Amino acid sequence: MAKIQHPFEDPAVKAVFASYPEPEQSSLLVIRDRIFRTAGQTAGVGNLLETLKWGQPAYLTPDTKSGSTLRLGLPKTGGYAIYVHCQTTIMSDFQQVFPSDFTYEGNRAIHFSTDNPPELSKLELLISRVLTYHL
Template identity: 50%
Template sequence: MRSDPATPALPADVAAAFAVFPEPIRLRLLEARRLIFATAAGTAGVGPLTETLKWGEPAYLTEATGSGSTIRLGRPKSPQGMGAVLFNCRTTLVGTFRDQFPETFTFQGNRAILIDPSAPLPAGPLAICLAMALTYHRHRP
């Protein structure tokens, strides 16, 4: 895996959380992690991200600017074998993503975009969703 200067090294506790994911899911979620940092770097007003653990899962916060809603990476209880990009269920984010990308993603309720580790990551549409989450507090209804 090549190093990207825009993506910081994994903090030890976050690396340990990624290590428990089965390899195909871990690799796809690490790809999503790189996209989160790249999207944050390319989105005005987001600022630096805080990478930490929330509920034992890698989480990405806009603590410095308060511009966005927390994004987490994890696994849903079902369906098995999938990864997930999770969002605060009290936001309108997943509903907005569902309206904008009904054929692109599989959603879980109002909290997650499911990621199939056997399929390519839909990076373009996912980056749009991530940018919406990272700027949610600037544009929320």
């Protein structure tokens, strides 16, 4: 497993990351680190809870309830992905800003290839929006 910037509090979440193959594991750990960093730098988010939803690492704002659920995982088509709640406008709003910068799965996910890592500064905008969706 790659170097962890933010320690795992839930051993079940740590085990899921450990089960991911390389290089997807390292790529998802980079996004995980960016989620925690963005949460810490975004007003109104509060504490971030890392748990499992549908067997995938999920990030919630239980204290402030400022955000929607954000998940990380491995899509069946290969690569890795970041998922948002599909009944929100989060992904469609993001896609209007960056229409051709990412590979979108409808209004629920962005898929990434290990050959072409995401531009994290752009992805940080999505993360921030998810974590503040209810504000």
